[in-house]
Each structure stands twice: as structure tokens, then as C-alpha cells.
Amino acid sequence: MEQPLKHRLIGAVILISLAVIFVPMLIGHKPTNTDIITIEIPEAPKVPESIIPTLAEQEDEVLATVSISKESGVKITELSKPTIPEPPQTKTVEGISAWVVQVGSFSDSKNANALASKLKAAGFTAFVEQSSIKSGDIFRVRVGPELSKEKAEVINTKLQKEQSLPKAIVVQYP
DSSP: OOHHHHHHHHHHHHHHHHHHHHHHHHHOOOOSOOOOOOOOOOOOOOOOOOSSOOOOOOOOOOOEEEEEETTTEEEEEEOOOOOOOOOOOOOOOOSOOEEEEEEEEESSHHHHHHHHHHHHHTTOOEEEEEEEETTEEEEEEEEEEESSHHHHHHHHHHHHHHSOOTTOEEEEEO
């Protein structure tokens, strides 16, 4: 085929494809369905009341006055001693006590966690409790808790036989 003929055919294809794309847009009709759609928005949820009790408002107390002068320098005059309010009273739940079997006490958390993992794998409910003493932190590995001391004693016997933990003791928790 000759080159000018190819150019004419390509131009014709381009014009036809543009006509196919744009003519429907120009000639197209507007949609006849003009129904108004209404959406009902529900009421905003109610904000729950705060569970945290608010503290009583306190007035600012002027504890001291400070004056600065070139002659006497800085002078602090104490007006009154600060008052510290009493802490709020907390109610403790009485009558509920539990028992746990303490199987070890470690100064390194890795050792305590390793023993707890071993006991969990054996089917016991083991946990590590951290405490602070003068010489540093200690990590106690405990199994339980149980509501009755007798059940804790049974677990203690089972631990001593199955896990070879002869120094396990039953203690009250918490």
C-alpha cells in the first residue's frame, strides 16, 4: 500500500472512534427520573456519665510573698503552711481470699518466665508476680489461685510429685 493511503485510513479510523466516543455525549438526553431521595439521620448517641469522680474545687492558697529590691535583695515572707487534703477513702472487699502455690522466687525475670512457661505447658495456671525489696526486684512464680486452701494443697502435692518442685509452698493471695 502506498504511504498517503495509509495515512488517510489511520486518520479516518481516529475520526470515527472520536465520533463514537463524543457524539453520544452531545446528543444524549438527560435522565427523566428526578425523584428526591431522603435519608433519615439517627440521633446522636448519648454520652455516658463519667465514672471518674471529680475532685472538689480548691481555692488557690497564697503560701508566701516574694519581694525583690536592690537594697535588701530577695525577701521571702511565709504567710501560711500548705494544707494537704486527706486522700479519699477506698472500700476494700472483705471476706474473699484465695490461695496460690509459690514454686520459686528469682532475681532474674528470664528464669521466672522460663519456669512459668514450663508449668503452663504442663497444664498448670502459672503466673509471675514482681515485687520490690531493698536489694532489688524479685520475681515469684505462682500457680493458682484457688478459693480453698485444700485445693491449693492438692496442687502443691501434684507439683512436688510431677514437676519435682519440693520447695513449693501454699500462701494466701493477694
